[in-house]
Amino acid sequence: MAENTLKGTAKDTFIHVDDAFPSSLLGIEIEGATEQTTTTGKNLLNPEPLKNESNFDTSQSGEGFYVYEFEAPSAGDYTVSVKQAVKYANYLMVSDKPTFRAGNQTWFSHLTAVGGATSATFKNVNAIYLYFSTSIAAIQATLEKVGWIQIEKGSTATAYEPYTGGKPSPSHEYPQEISNISKVELKVAGKNLADVNESNSVNFILHKEPLPAGTYTFSCDKGRSSGFMFNVKPIDASGHRVEKDIAGGTTSPCTITITEPMGLFVSGWGLTAPYGIGSIQLEAGSKATDFEPTSKPKATQIDLKGNELCSLVENLDWNPKTFKDELVIDSGGNVSLIKRVFTAHIDGSEPIWTSNTDKFQYFNYTPKTVRPIDGSNAIRSNRFGKVSREPWNFYVAGGSNAALFFTFPLGTFANADELNEWLSKNPIDVNYLGVESQTIPLGKIEPPALPESVSNVWTDAGVTPRTGIEYTRDVNIVVANLESAIASIS
Numbered sequence: 328m329a330e331n332t333l334k335g336t337a338k339d340t341f342i343h344v345d346d347a348f349p350s351s352l353l354g355i356e357i358e359g360a361t362e363q364t365t366t367t368g369k370n371l372l373n374p375e376p377l378k379n380e381s382n383f384d385t386s387q388s389g390e391g392f393y394v395y396e397f398e399a400p401s402a403g404d405y406t407v408s409v410k411q412a413v414k415y416a417n418y419l420m421v422s423d424k425p426t427f428r429a430g431n432q433t434w435f436s437h438l439t440a441v442g443g444a445t446s447a448t449f450k451n452v453n454a455i456y457l458y459f460s461t462s463i464a465a466i467q468a469t470l471e472k473v474g475w476i477q478i479e480k481g482s483t484a485t486a487y488e489p490y491t492g493g494k495p496s497p498s499h500e501y502p503q504e505i506s507n508i509s510k511v512e513l514k515v516a517g518k519n520l521a522d523v524n525e526s527n528s529v530n531f532i533l534h535k536e537p538l539p540a541g542t543y544t545f546s547c548d549k550g551r552s553s554g555f556m557f558n559v560k561p562i563d564a565s566g567h568r569v570e571k572d573i574a575g576g577t578t579s580p581c582t583i584t585i586t587e588p589m590g591l592f593v594s595g596w597g598l599t600a601p602y603g604i605g606s607i608q609l610e611a612g613s614k615a616t617d618f619e620p621t622s623k624p625k626a627t628q629i630d631l632k633g634n635e636l637c638s639l640v641e642n643l644d645w646n647p648k649t650f651k652d653e654l655v656i657d658s659g660g661n662v663s664l665i666k667r668v669f670t671a672h673i674d675g676s677e678p679i680w681t682s683n684t685d686k687f688q689y690f691n692y693t694p695k696t697v698r699p700i701d702g703s704n705a706i707r708s709n710r711f712g713k714v715s716r717e718p719w720n721f722y723v724a725g726g727s728n729a730a731l732f733f734t735f736p737l738g739t740f741a742n743a744d745e746l747n748e749w750l751s752k753n754p755i756d757v758n759y760l761g762v763e764s765q766t767i768p769l770g771k772i773e774p775p776a777l778p779e780s781v782s783n784v785w786t787d788a789g790v791t792p793r794t795g796i797e798y799t800r801d802v803n804i805v806v807a808n809l810e811s812a813i814a815s816i817s
Contacts, residue, residue: 337796348777348798350777352656352774356656357513357653357792360638360792361508361758362505362506366501367495369480370479373490376395394425399452402453405448407421411445411472411570414437415469417436417468419458421458472570497712505670505756508631509631513787515627516623519609520543526607529555529598532562532591540586541611544580544582545583545591546610546615548604554599555604557596558574559572562590562592631654650667660773664766664769669699671755675750681746691732692732707758710756718734718735723759
């Protein structure tokens with residue numbers, strides 16, 4: 328009677344279904360995903376000098392400050408920004424004057440800095456002064472707390488990017504790691520995602536492990552009438568609580584939107600003893616529903632057997648295409664990896680020879696697995712940012728025997744030994760589109776089951792992929808929803 332089963336499908340980075348019949352999944356697909364930081368070079372503050380005391384003016388240490396002078400490349404308007412202002416014992420203040428209590432000052436880290444400004448613009452300046460607490464250890468700890476510092480030209484604070492010498496990256500000077508999916512853990516949970524059912528404290532972890540980006544609702548049995556107010560704050564990937572409000576000064580129920588994977592904790596106040604808080608619920612979506620007990624997520628690990636799940640965007644300004652590997656699991660639990668994007672790691676461990684044209688020096692590398700497509704622009708590297716036949720760029724060529732080519736200024740390497748020595752210290756990683764796909768069997772697993780009519784599914788993989796499921800729908804719920812929809816039309 329399987330052909331008469333009512334089936335549903337869903338695909339997202341975080342899947343939420345409310346019409347499931349509790350049973351094993353009928354099929355699973357996990358898309359490949361790749362992340363790589365790219366920069367424009369807008370951040371002008373090099374963090375390396377901040378690690379050495381000799382680069383600071385220590386004459387104001389009696390006032391409690393080491394002062395670092397940032398020399399602007401030219402007179403003009405500059406904006407200093409951090410990810411968050413923090414209530415913290417160590418100082419971070421920015422000013423347009425080298426003396427404390429002079430000029431325009433903005434505090435980013437102080438015992439009263441929570442909720443303060445996260446950026447400051449200085450008009451027509453030649454220098455900006457960063458005031459820190461008086462030790463290198465305190466300075467580095469403060470930088471981690473505020474989420475590092477960006478100084479950029481202009482009067483608008485934009486999203487943080489790491490310092491790359493004022494130039495775009497990835498580049499040979501500032502490589503950017505390519506992160507593919509090398510570990511997959513499929514997680515299935517019921518409606519209530521909270522890690523706690525009841526709390527005897529006004530401060531408690533709501534969900535420790537990172538949740539995918541999305542909208543969630545927190546509710547409990549204590550609200551404004553009970554005097555209970557709270558802030559919801561993040562827990563980072565290392566499990567550390569971050570003093571940054573996602574939802575501040577609010578009460579139950581509370582809608583939370585997160586833009587990147589993170590855990591959550593609640594910092595509350597207003598209750599007198601006893602502090603007991605019950606019916607704690609965290610659920611997907613923007614609406615609080617009836618309380619259900621917490622259901623611990625069930626994790627299913629999938630062994631990739633040394634393979635990676637990758638994605639790749641064609642390097643074109645017009646109509647670029649995205650290519651993705653796929654992990655496919657059928658109703659019997661048979662796992663297959665469909666590989667379209669392949670990787671190469673070039674580290675000088677095998678002989679590489681240089682050649683010259685009239686414009687540049689180059690070497691070519693032929694991958695040992697699947698070759699790339701001749702002339703393809705679907706290629707990504709950790710050290711080369713632009714696909715072209717110019718120095719410090721790379722491309723694919725070679726007809727049916729296509730290979731990867733890496734170009735350098737003429738005379739960069741005197742011989743092959745110098746090139747291989749450079750590669751041993753500066754390995755090149757590449758993702759490329761293969762001329763043909765491969766299907767790799769990865770064995771068998773026990774297909775996970777949706778535990779409740781309202782269930783959630785996501786993939787924990789470091790880099791967040793889209794997950795697709797096919798599941799059995801509950802006929803009674805589907806019919807009830809249809810009747811409700813018809814009644815609302817009538």
